[in-house]
Amino acid sequence: MIEAFVVLGLLAYLCLLAVPGPILQLLLGALLALVGLVGGGGAGIVYHLALRRSLVRLGAEVRGWLWSPVSRHQLLDEQGRREVLPWFHVGAAGFFVCLAGIGMMVAALLKVALAG
Numbered sequence: 001m002i003e004a005f006v007v008l009g010l011l012a013y014l015c016l017l018a019v020p021g022p023i024l025q026l027l028l029g030a031l032l033a034l035v036g037l038v039g040g041g042g043a044g045i046v047y048h049l050a051l052r053r054s055l056v057r058l059g060a061e062v063r064g065w066l067w068s069p070v071s072r073h074q075l076l077d078e079q080g081r082r083e084v085l086p087w088f089h090v091g092a093a094g095f096f097v098c099l100a101g102i103g104m105m106v107a108a109l110l111k112v113a114l115a116g
Contacts, residue, residue: 013100017107022115025108033101040094047087054080 016032019025051069055062060075076084 013104016104022108022111025111026105029101029104029106029108031101032104033098036094036096036098036101038094040091040098043087043090043094047084047091050084050087051076054084 016028017025019028048066048069051072052062052065054076055065055072058075058077058080060072065072070088073081073085073088
C-alpha cells in the first residue's frame with residue numbers, strides 16, 4: 001500500500017515540475033517546502049518528546065539520546081514503538097516533502113538562468 005502512495009507522490013511531483021512558468025513553479029516549490037517544514041518539524045518535535053518519554057519510562061539511559069535518537073529505537077518495547085515510530089515516519093516524510101519543494105525551486109531558478 002505504501003508503495004502506491006510513493007508512486008502517486010512521484011507522479012504528482014513530476015507533474016508539478018512540468019508547470020509552465022518558472023514563477024508559478026517557484027511559488028509551488030516554496031509552498032511545498034513550507035508544508036514539509038511545518039508538518040515534518042512539528043512531527044519531529046512530537047517524535048523527540050515521545051522518544052524521551054518512552055526511554056525514561058523504560059529506565060533506559062537518556063544521556064546523549066538527542067545526538068543519536070535513531071540508535072535508541074532498539075531499546076523501545078512494543079508500546080514505545082507504537083507511540084514513537086509513527087511520529088518518526090511522519091517527520092521523515094515531511095523532510096522529503098521539504099527537499100522536493102527545494103528541488104522544485106532550484107529547477108525553476110535554473111529555467112530562468114538558462115533561458116536568458
